[in-house]
Amino acid sequence: MTVTINDYQYQEVAVGTGSLPFTISPGTEVLLTSIFLQINSLNNRIELKATIGWEAVLNGNTVPKLLFRIRRGGTGAPAPVVFQTTDSVFLGTPQEAPWPALDFTTSFEHTETATQSLVGTFTQYALTVEHIGQNVATITGPVHLDGIVYL
């Protein structure tokens, strides 16, 4: 009994395209991209993979700390958060500035099992980012989100 791939969808926003780059300050959750996956069995397993390029520059007290979320069924609250992870960096103390901008790539993977309410739907999965550190960071891109449904 082998495993089959029932659906595969992706969105990729290349560096410098769409709304990229944009700066992000603490306090706002921003939609990066979203995909729709067709779920047709309670035995489906759903895999989501994301890669995000970002940068920050030491300017005063700057601590980029980016909280990435995957929400299901919508692009913001109250759509449930099915995955969240944070990436950050210590750039140095204010008196050590100025340095050039430093660039980072964050990637992660989330997997889940279908639930009854999802079966028979095209379910939206949204990738969002919220800055929970100090000062500003820049989402440079690329932004990549792909999803696979296995049976």
Next chain:
Amino acid sequence: MSLLQLIDYSFQEVPFGSPALPIILTQGQEISLTSIFLHIIAADNKVELRGTVGWNGQFLINTEMPKLVFRLRRSSAAGPIVYQTTDSAFMGAPPDQGPYIVLDYTCSFVHTESPDPSTIGTFQQYFLTVQLTGFGTANIAGPINLTGMVVG
């Protein structure tokens, strides 16, 4: 040319905020984070394993430069190491450095292997482990994800 098939697919995820988390790491001690089973049926199968782990640390008083060694081990939590990678971060040093806030990191990696002959025809267990080295302290904040697939 024949098409490749997905012979097996398996995952475990410990979500952020799960009661098992955070895990406070002890210097030098290797602990198991999660494990999965994969069905391996032939010598020409390819086994792919992907891991994502969220971890954090905080500069308080002492130099904070934790290094986390992530390993994939086969058949038991102390079995042969089939993959190893290290993630680390500089969070500050005395006397006056540091933002003093908790810094969170996301580490992800991919490993692919051709199966060991002894594993053919078995459901093979793969373990994701972590060991803290370097200076200072660190926690596994979560999430923890280990996903595996067998192609052949």
